[in-house]
Amino acid sequence: MPKDKITSLTNPFIKELVKLRDRKTRKESNFTLVEGFKETGLALESKAKFEQIFLCPELFGEDKKGRKAKVLEEITKRKLPTIETTKEVFQKISYGERQEGILGLVEPYLYRFADLKLKKDPLFVVAECVEKPGNLGAILRTSEAANADALIVVEAVTDIFNPNVIRASLGTVFTIPVVSCSNQEAFDFLKKQKVSVCIAEPNFPTIYYDADLKQPVALVVGGEKEGLSQFWRSHADVQVKVPMFGKAGSLNLSVTAGVLIYEAVRQRNELIT
Structure with missing residues (x-):
């Protein structure tokens, strides 16, 4: 030593x-x-x-x-x-x-879209303008635990390899492919792969578990301050809500991401079992 x-x-x-x-x-x-x-x-x-x-x-x-x-x-x-x-x-x-x-x-190794090896019905998580290292780390950890094909960080505000992101992700930032790019680059890649874009907001009519998340899908979450940009609102194929039953108007973005990610996992596991 x-x-x-x-x-x-x-x-x-x-x-x-x-x-x-x-x-x-x-x-x-x-x-x-x-x-x-x-x-x-x-x-x-x-x-x-x-x-x-x-x-x-x-x-x-x-x-x-x-x-x-x-x-x-x-x-x-x-x-x-x-x-x-x-x-x-x-x-x-x-x-x-x-x-x-x-x-x-x-x-660190910086992934490109060309590096990705996709499953038959890929699952992507897209994080837009996430500011807090703790939130980005939590999304990384959940995405990796769910065996998502990749996390796509768009219009990055927080450095992916910020030491605090690494710590919050428990190191999973190294074990899931992470691509950092612009909104347009991410959207172009997803469309080329025939992947549907899913966004969530409290006022949408469809509850998240009623949406088809078995298909190739990208679950997009927005930043802490402004939420999702108009870019993703205008390009969404699937619009869902996580219902709010109390007085809170919304969930923490990493919690919203976790709910959507594991609903996609649940639906896909139903196909297997």
Whole structure:
């Protein structure tokens, strides 16, 4: 494992890592940070390239399920470059409250539509203008859990590989294809694949479980502030609502996405069973 150790908070390498909290720096360098054993483990299974891994054994904690040992074994097996740090140094480069003593400097793989390998009746999730990393991470996690063909992030406001998105997704941003593009590019791709566009708003007449989501479909959700743009409203093939029975006017967008995604899963599983 690590032959070198960083003990100084003023180490130039550490200063550069801290800069990666800034979106502009991540974009210019094509690098981001992945922290945590689960997240790092999933990144190791993906096409992401590891430049360096920082370890602080003092923060490893218990390993009841053996997950941490497996990640460390994989790092050793692949001979990835590792550096040990002190607890103080690690806390400086860490970006989350849950510190497990492992952080990777990675170059993520950026998917294109040409990379996608689609199922017979593909299921896509489209997230438009999502601002909060927690919401985007939650949508990623749900989409991956449902085995969606891809998440398409359109008119991106939040960096897909923001460390907080990675953390909120529990690393699933690395295990589901994610394409970032414009509204028009996404729509052109969906139409070429003969995929219907489904949107949801509380005032639509059709309840979501009465719509046909077994067909090739893209479930589109809008941002926190403005909701769906006119672009998707005008191009929707299927319009549904998630009924509101209380005084709340709407659901959190990641919750709406989850409801629609798992309704599509339910309908498709009925065909199988």
